[in-house]
Amino acid sequence: MNIDYTKELALVEGNPRLADIDEIITRPLTQPPTRKYYIALSISSTALLIGAYSLWLTLYYGIGMWGNNIPVGWAFDITNFVFWIGIGHAGTLISAILFLLRQRWRTGIARFAEGMTIFAVMTAGIFPVIHTGRPWLAGYLIPYPNQHLLWPNFVSPLLWDVFAVSTYFTVSLMFWYMGLIPDFAILRDQTVNKIKKTIYSFFSLGWRHSNRHWRHYEKTYMIMAGLATPLVLSVHTIVSFDFAVSLIPGWHTTIFPPYFVAGAIYSGFAMVMTVLILVRKVFDMENIITLNHLERMAKVMLLTGSLVAYSYLMEFFIAWYSQIPAEQYDFWARVVGPYRWAWYFMISCNALIPQLIWFKKIRRSVTVLFIISICANIGMWFERFVIIVQSLSRDYLPSSWHMFTPTLVDFGVLTGSFGLFFTLVLLFAKTMPVISIVETKSVLEGAQPTVHGGSDHE
Amino acid sequence: MSENKNLNSVAALFDTPNKIINAAKKVKEAGYTKFDVNTPYPVHGMDKAMGLGQSKIGYVTLFFGFAGAIFIFLFMGWTMAINYPYIVGGKPLFPFQAFIPITFEVTVLCGSIATVVGMLAVFFNLPFLNHPIHDSNYIKEVSIDKFGVVIEAQDPIFERDKVTEFLKSLGGEKIEYINEPEKEEFKILQPKFILFLVVVAALTSFGTFITLNKLMYVVPFNWMDNQRKSNPQSETNFFYDGYAMRTPVVGTVAKEFMPYPYQGQAQPEVPLANPTLPTEQLLKMGQEKFLTFCSPCHGNYAQGVSRLKGQFPPGPTLHSAKIIGYSDGMIYNIITNGQNAMPSYAYQIPREQRWAIIDYIRVLQRAQNPNPSDFQAIKELNKESGKNAVN
Known part of the structure; x- marks a missing residue:
């Protein structure tokens, strides 16, 4: 239990040889799926089918199938969108920001987190498209010279969102694929299966581990990390503009961009933690995704969770300080109003429970971390629900106040989004x-030379 | 050169990162230029050992990032301020502050796509699946845990035996001679390829057919368009004659509409009085309508010179004493009811336009038979304008 934090902890445990790494990581690819895998896959694909049916109902009968109604025009749809986009932020943070900060422990979790980013953004991308009601007209969001001589409104944060999310998806996908190319080449060189070999050859593009390539590759990885770092911060900032630029009480605040980014990283790390705890167990990767990795992720969750808690408090302070009755009422209604249960969920899961991570015993216990990460996921969904539904249902005119009641189709689409995400992850x-x-x-002990190519240590 | 003409390169494997760094340094010092080092992961310090400089890929990012930023910024300004100027939310036509988020996103997008695609396609010349090194034992070991040096036969100081000895002296193991791959020839007319073409053709035709004939006509939730009601011009089983559109009961009069009292009568008992004043605007309209509806038969100046060149009986001149003597109401009656070969124009020319035409006909008649006072008036007009209007 006594850990010396002044020294860098081992990134990979058990002192494996280089060849063992191949064996451990590619084992899930070479062995036939187990019974557990099929059970997991059938659960997630059932959820996916429920979502597909709900989506079909939505498209066939229109979004009257949802509980949305004036004044609550945004409800589960945008809540899910912001939730999933937030989940996606951890991947790029781990692969880009931690890379720039020379946090070498990221290697064990980066690939998986990047994959989750892509799947989460794919899941998130569905919601703004379907919530327009007529998704087949979504092409008009792209500025192309069309027959109507119309251009999109570049002043609208909703259009910024289109650019932010699509850029984020493209850059994340390229970053991910770029990292996969050498790994595909390793798989290509080791497999004996002809079909697999063809597929791996196709995706590895004929990579030959050449140092004349590595030197550009490493530079490009750094440049991509440099580009992705402001990008990941900009995406949730722009998502928060969707709210902050409007005039609804509870939305119209300048704290939203940092508050949303902190929340996104918090929820993203929570989801990465949830999934990785399962993966390291199922695929026997405890030596590569070590307890030290989980502990470090828990610390990031503690930091961002505390930032989120600070934002919650600051929102109340600013509402009081602003002297705007509608704003003050909105925040008071969060505590005592009809949606107070959602607010209590949010406060306890996001502000109180992560504080347990201060204790070393808790942050080195896989079971407790798993429960905390699940709580964080639930809490962050409710945070978006509170921001969106609670604020809309209590706007300036008391005569237009109205409660939001979700329908079965709402829950079906929510289930389906989890189904899609987990099916893709599996x-x-x-x-x-x-x-x-x-x-x-490259981070194994003894993997790097002790003599150097010519001059000083780089 | 060696006895083997197909030799591409000689490869040797090393066990540890330290050995490979030394080997790379020695190969470089021996004067070889066309050599490469293959490692399962980037080995630190290898660039220096091989004598490679800094990667220049950053300039690609810089150029395309800036190009994307400038393009999208100007493009947004052009659409919002020049191509379709439109004020949104009370902001100016060129709200450059609002363009910043998208400019940033597009900078990142262009910069990163150009970097990755440029690196793979231009710097590395990938995909390169038939490189001789592929499928050799050498690359299989290198991709797991060995480190390799490869010296190409293209190198100016390459000699097979010398290179082999050299690599062995550096501590290289498992020396491998890598040959150029045999040229594969693909016959175009082999059954597999023809079958492939047929399948592609069938799939393309089927896809095109479905897209153009079915998919393009799918209308999602169209019950606002298709309601259970009869539309104008449509059929119905409800009425005995099958027309969904009904005609009004005989004698129905539209609200606030006074029917023409002499409908179908050749000679009105008390002709209507002209309700209009011959203003310039009205005469202009009369001229336009006269040229549209009347001039084909009566001629551009109502002289009875048809523009139809004998394809239809010419209308009479409107400058005869009989017609000059007609009252305005009588001419109105003729336009409304028709006369001899002339059909009724009641449905083509609204009431006010009929009166305007009559006013214009009076102008034409006056121009053909002017009073002496008219010349005087024209002369005075000419004096004012300095032109000679009557030639």
Whole structure:
């Protein structure tokens, strides 16, 4: 239990050889799926089918199938959108920001977190499209010279969102694929299966581990990290503009961008933690995704969770300080109003429970961390629910106040979003190396030379 | 050169990162230029050992990032301020502050796409699946845990035996001679390829057919368009004659509409009085309508010179004493009811326009038979304008 935090903790435990790394990481790809895997896949694909049916009902009969009604025009749809976009933020944070900060422990979790980013953004991308009611007209969001001689409104934060989310998806996908190319080349060189070999050859593009390539590759990785770092901060900032630029009480605040970014990282790390705890157990990767990794992620959750808690308090302070009755009422209604249960959920899951991570015993207990991460996921969904539904249901005119009641279809679409995400995660875990083989090898003990190429240490 | 003409390169494997760094340094010092080091992961210090400088890929990012930023910023300004100027939310036509988020996103997008695609396609020349090194034992070991040096036969100082000895002296193991791959020839007319073409053709045709004939006509929730009611011009089983559109009961009069009292009569008992004043605006309208509806038969100046060149019986001149003597109400009656070969124009020319035409006909008649005082008036007009209007 006595850990010396002044020294860098081992990134990979058990002193494996280079060849063992290949064996551990590619094992899920070479072995047939187990019974547990099929059970997990059937649960997630059932959820996906429920979502698909709910989505079909939505598209066939229109969004009257949802509980949305004036004044609550945004409800589950945008809540889910912000929730999933937030989940996506951890991946790029781990792969870009932690890379720039030279946090070498990121290697064990970066690939998986990046994959989760892509799946989360894919899931999130569905919601703004379907919530327009006529998704087949979504093409008009793209500025192309059309027959109507119309351009999108570049002044609207909703259009900024289109650019932010699509850029984020493209850059994350390229970042992810770029990291996968050398790993695909390793798989290509090791497999004996002809079909697999063809597929791996196709995706590895004929990579040959050449140092004349590595030197550009490493530079490009750094540049991509440099580009992705402000990008990941900008995406949730722009998402928060959707709210902050409007005039609804509870939305129209300048604290939203940092508050949303902190919340996004918090929820993203929570989801990465939830999934990785399962993955390291199921695929026997405890030596690569070590307890030290989980502890470090828990610390990031503690930091961002505390930032979120600070934002909650600051919102109340600003509401009082602003002297605007509507704003003050809105925040008072969060505590005592009809949606107070959602607010209590949010406060306890996001502000109080993560404070347990201060205790070393708790943050080194996998079971407790798993429960905390689940709580954080639930809490962050409710945070968006409180911001969106609670604020809309209590706007300036008391005569227009109205409660929001979700329908079965609302819950079906929510279930389906989890189904899509976890189905993609499961397929990913079984078809691609979930940990970067190359990066893990490069941080092994003794992997780097003690003599140097010519001059000083770089 | 060696006896093997197909030799591409000689490869050797090393066990540890330290050995490979030394080997790379020695190969470089021996004067070889066309050599490469293959490692399962980037080995620190290798760039220096191989004598490689800094990667220049950053300039690609810089250029395309800036290009994207400038393009999208100007593009947004052009759409909002020039191509379709439109004020939104009380903001100016060129609200550059609001363009910053998208400019930033597009900078990142262009910069990162250009960097990754440029690196893979231009710097590395990938995909390169038939490189001779592929499928060799060498690359299989290198991709797991060995480190390799490869010296290409293209190198100016390459000699097979010398290179082999050299690599062995550095501590290299498992020396491998990598040959150029045999040229594969693909016959175009082999059954597999033809089958492939047929399948592609069938799928493309089927896809195109479905898209153009079915998909394009799918209308999602169209019950606002297709309501259970009869539309104008449509059929119905409800009425005996099958027309969904009903005609009004005989004698129905539209609200606030006074029917023409002499409908169908050749000679009105008391002709209507002209309700209009011949203003310039009205005469202009009369001229326009006269040229549209009357001039084809009566001629541009109502002289009875048809523009139809004998394809239809010409209308009479409107400058005869009989017609000059007609009252305005009588001419109105003729336009409304028609006369001899002339059909009724009641449905084509609204009432006010009929009166305007009559006013214009009076102008034409006056122009053909002017009073002496008219010349005097024209002369005075000419004096004012300095022109000679009557030639």
